Structures are given as C-alpha cells and as structure tokens.
Amino acid sequence: MPNGGTTRRRADAERNIAAILDAAADLLARAPDVGVGDIAKAAGVGRVTVYAHFPSREDLVRAVVARAIEESMTAVAAAADDTTDADHAADADDTVDAEEAFARLIRESWPTLGRYGRLHEAALRALPAEEVRGHHERPMDAVRALIERGRSTGAFRTDLDTGWLVTTVYALLHAAADDVAAGTLDRDRAADVLQATLLSVLRPASPPPTPRGT
Amino acid sequence: MPNGGTTRRRADAERNIAAILDAAADLLARAPDVGVGDIAKAAGVGRVTVYAHFPSREDLVRAVVARAIEESMTAVAAAADDTTDADHAADADDTVDAEEAFARLIRESWPTLGRYGRLHEAALRALPAEEVRGHHERPMDAVRALIERGRSTGAFRTDLDTGWLVTTVYALLHAAADDVAAGTLDRDRAADVLQATLLSVLRPASPPPTPRGT
The missing domain is CATH 1.10.357.10 (Tetracycline Repressor, domain 2)
Structure with missing residues (x-):
C-alpha cells in the first residue's frame, strides 16, 4: 500500500497530465504549430513537467x-x-x-x-x-x-x-x-x-x- | 551581355535546380519525410548546392x-x-x-x-x-x-x-x-x-x- 507521500505525488502527476492534455487540446485546436512552452504555460506547469510526462512534442x-x-x-x-x-x-x-x-x-x-x-x-x-x-x-x-x-x-x-x-x-x-x-x-x-x-x-x-x- | 562564363554558370544552375526539383518530387511522392541529403544525392549534387538554391527544406x-x-x-x-x-x-x-x-x-x-x-x-x-x-x-x-x-x-x-x-x-x-x-x-x-x-x-x-x- 503506498504511503501518503506516494499517493499525493501520484495525484499531483495525474492532475498535471490532465491539465497538460486539456491545454494542449485547446491550443492545438486553434494553433496547430503551438510549442511546448506555450502549452506548459497554459497548463500552469513548467516545461520540465511537460517533458517528464511527454518526452517529445x-x-x-x-x-x-x-x-x-x-x-x-x-x-x-x-x-x-x-x-x-x-x-x-x-x-x-x-x-x-x-x-x-x-x-x-x-x-x-x-x-x-x-x-x-x-x-x-x-x-x-x-x-x-x-x-x-x-x-x-x-x-x-x-x-x-x-x-x-x-x-x-x-x-x-x-x-x-x-x-x-x-x-x-x-x-x-x-x-x-x-x-x-x-x-x-x-x-x-x-x-x-x-x-x-x-x-x-x-x-x-x-x-x-x-x-x-x- | 553576359560573357561565356556567366552563361555557363547560369546554365549549370538551371540544370541543377531542375535536377533537384525532379529528385525531390520523385522522393517526396514516395517518402514524405525524406531529408535534403537524400534529395541532393538523388539529384547528383551536394547539399550545399541544394541550400544555395533552396535555403530550407x-x-x-x-x-x-x-x-x-x-x-x-x-x-x-x-x-x-x-x-x-x-x-x-x-x-x-x-x-x-x-x-x-x-x-x-x-x-x-x-x-x-x-x-x-x-x-x-x-x-x-x-x-x-x-x-x-x-x-x-x-x-x-x-x-x-x-x-x-x-x-x-x-x-x-x-x-x-x-x-x-x-x-x-x-x-x-x-x-x-x-x-x-x-x-x-x-x-x-x-x-x-x-x-x-x-x-x-x-x-x-x-x-x-x-x-x-x-
């Protein structure tokens, strides 16, 4: 059974992934060439966090x-x-x-x-x-x-x-x-x-x- | 009026451009991601010659x-x-x-x-x-x-x-x-x-x- 820290980190990660996907879907729908930096900004996370979940654009x-x-x-x-x-x-x-x-x-x-x-x-x-x-x-x-x-x-x-x-x-x-x-x-x-x-x-x-x- | 050297250089350039466009059309039709190196090779010219006529892919x-x-x-x-x-x-x-x-x-x-x-x-x-x-x-x-x-x-x-x-x-x-x-x-x-x-x-x-x- 995961301890509290692990559970919280997992919940954070899932929340970040959802926010990144939402922001990416929204921006790509309007600007197909939008970069990872703008997607990270719109998702409220850093570029490093995006790349941690998605190794490439x-x-x-x-x-x-x-x-x-x-x-x-x-x-x-x-x-x-x-x-x-x-x-x-x-x-x-x-x-x-x-x-x-x-x-x-x-x-x-x-x-x-x-x-x-x-x-x-x-x-x-x-x-x-x-x-x-x-x-x-x-x-x-x-x-x-x-x-x-x-x-x-x-x-x-x-x-x-x-x-x-x-x-x-x-x-x-x-x-x-x-x-x-x-x-x-x-x-x-x-x-x-x-x-x-x-x-x-x-x-x-x-x-x-x-x-x-x- | 251009001298012989200029005319020859212009003819060479036109021949190279035609060869590059032919090779690019042929390769892109089969492999949409083909690189400039392969196109140059198929055209029988160097990459530098391709970039002299087409600054980017x-x-x-x-x-x-x-x-x-x-x-x-x-x-x-x-x-x-x-x-x-x-x-x-x-x-x-x-x-x-x-x-x-x-x-x-x-x-x-x-x-x-x-x-x-x-x-x-x-x-x-x-x-x-x-x-x-x-x-x-x-x-x-x-x-x-x-x-x-x-x-x-x-x-x-x-x-x-x-x-x-x-x-x-x-x-x-x-x-x-x-x-x-x-x-x-x-x-x-x-x-x-x-x-x-x-x-x-x-x-x-x-x-x-x-x-x-x-």
Whole structure:
C-alpha cells in the first residue's frame, strides 16, 4: 500500500497530465504549430513537467489525438450500438433504417470533431499520415460496419468499394472540421451539410441523365 | 551581355535546380519525410548546392508543390477552356454538358495528382495547411467556375454552398491520391471512382426515401 507521500505525488502527476492534455487540446485546436512552452504555460506547469510526462512534442500530440478519438468513440459507439439492435425487425424499412443510423452517427460524432478544430492539421504536421489514419481505425470500423449493413440490404450503393466509401466519410468529416476552423463553413450547419453530402454518396447511384431528343 | 562564363554558370544552375526539383518530387511522392541529403544525392549534387538554391527544406517542398500545381493547371485549364466555349449553344443539354465537363476535368487532372503520390502529405507536414490549400487556389478556381456553371443551369445541386462543394472535390481528389499511394485504391480505377463519387455529390439531391406502407 503506498504511503501518503506516494499517493499525493501520484495525484499531483495525474492532475498535471490532465491539465497538460486539456491545454494542449485547446491550443492545438486553434494553433496547430503551438510549442511546448506555450502549452506548459497554459497548463500552469513548467516545461520540465511537460517533458517528464511527454518526452517529445510528438508524444504529446499523439496523446491528445488518442484522447480525442476515445471521446468520439463514446459518441460513435452509442450510435452504432443502436443500429445493431435486434429489435430492428426484418419488416422495418431497411433504407430508412440505414440512412437514419448513418445520420445519427454523423450527428453524434460531429460535435467532438468540430470542437477539436485544427487538431487534425496539428496531428498531420507532427505525425506520419499513416499513424494519424491508424488512430481513427476504431471509429472508422464503426462507420464501415454501418456502410456494410446498408449495402447488404440495398440501402447503400455497391458499385464502389466499402473501403473507398469509408475514406470518403473520413475525408469529408475532417474537411468539414477544417472549413469550420477556417471560418468558411458555419459550425451549426456542418452536421446537416455532412449528412446531405455523405448520403448523396452512399445512396445507390442514379442512372446518368440522357441528352434531350435521344 | 553576359560573357561565356556567366552563361555557363547560369546554365549549370538551371540544370541543377531542375535536377533537384525532379529528385525531390520523385522522393517526396514516395517518402514524405525524406531529408535534403537524400534529395541532393538523388539529384547528383551536394547539399550545399541544394541550400544555395533552396535555403530550407520547407522552401524546397514549397517549390515542388508550386511546380506540381503548375503542371496540373495545364490539364485543368484545357478541360475548363473547353467548357466556356461559345459553341455550347443554348439548346444543348445543360445537364449532360456540365457532367461531361466535370468528368473531363477529373480525367485530365487525375494523372498529375496520382503521379505525385504522397507529395500532398509531405506538403502538409512541411507547410501550414492554409498555405497548402492556398497553392491549390488556381486549379480550384477552375473547379468552382465549372460548379457554378452547372448550378446556374440546374445541372448541379444548389442546396449546398459552392464553397463546400469545392472543398468536397479538393478533399476527395487528395484522399484518392492518398489511397492510391497507400495501395488501397487501384490507380487505374481512381478516375472512375472519383467521377462516380463526385457526380453523386454534385447532382441535385433526390428526395429522401419514404418508409414502406406510409
């Protein structure tokens, strides 16, 4: 059993880590190139304390990304769970089900993504793109499962690979967050815009128009 | 009038710059974190020569991006010019016109984008995202003009802002290049996949499905 000193030191460390991660998330969301010194200042600790917990700026960015993904997973899991519910009887309308489940997933996960502003940009500057994409594997697995369910019932298109459809969702969610951070997309309209855009991609393709008079 | 020595030195410098940019484009497309030393080696010059022309790695990445954009502009301009042709008489089918012009733009610009592989990732790691997006302003202006033309004739949707539709094109073109570089999207199918995906977004939205039995 740890003595009082050890317990207190551990509590101090946990409080510092939380303060550093909060400050880093907040600053990176607005200024992707912010340095460790400014993060330490905002967290109310010294640079040495930051480096004691996160040996490099890269490690700190990695930890902030991991925590943001954890947070978005809570929202995504809630939306996804709902859609695997056995109560969705076979005679329910599959198309409406799939579209509603997808819309719910966008609506539940958008607030987290929107709040993290330019964090994705910060992550792409500090970490290899492959690693950044890898961090998104779990939420994107939930997106993949939803898309596959929609494809199996004919609600979603099958002329494009599932992998590409998942890429489309991933790319446009982050593009929307970038546009909101840049002030070119209204934060309050972003979920509607994403839903309209992504459902247009996911719905079975309509035949191309034929020229008049043919 | 320069003497022979000056002319020769200038020709040497131009040849070195071209070799450095070729080597940098080739290496950055495959290894976004490649260093100046490796680029110099591949170009057959010393590091000092690279730094004489490009004071920092950032400057070199910037020059490679600018050249790649120039190259893609040649393709985009050819496709866009075609669509502002006065011969497009008012009785031609506007929808088919707009879709064909957009498809042509994708097909003409894709080879350049596809060839540059992970250069966009390299750019995002070396330069602020705002600057990277800024480099794309001219090709994206051509995309914007095409989209606006399609909106004015009813061929393309108007329920989403033009700016967001341009963002969608930008994000998905680069996402496709990333997926091709990662080996998850077949290079030869990418233009077809992009065309199908982006036309689904650009076409006027179809009404949402209604549940059966209502």
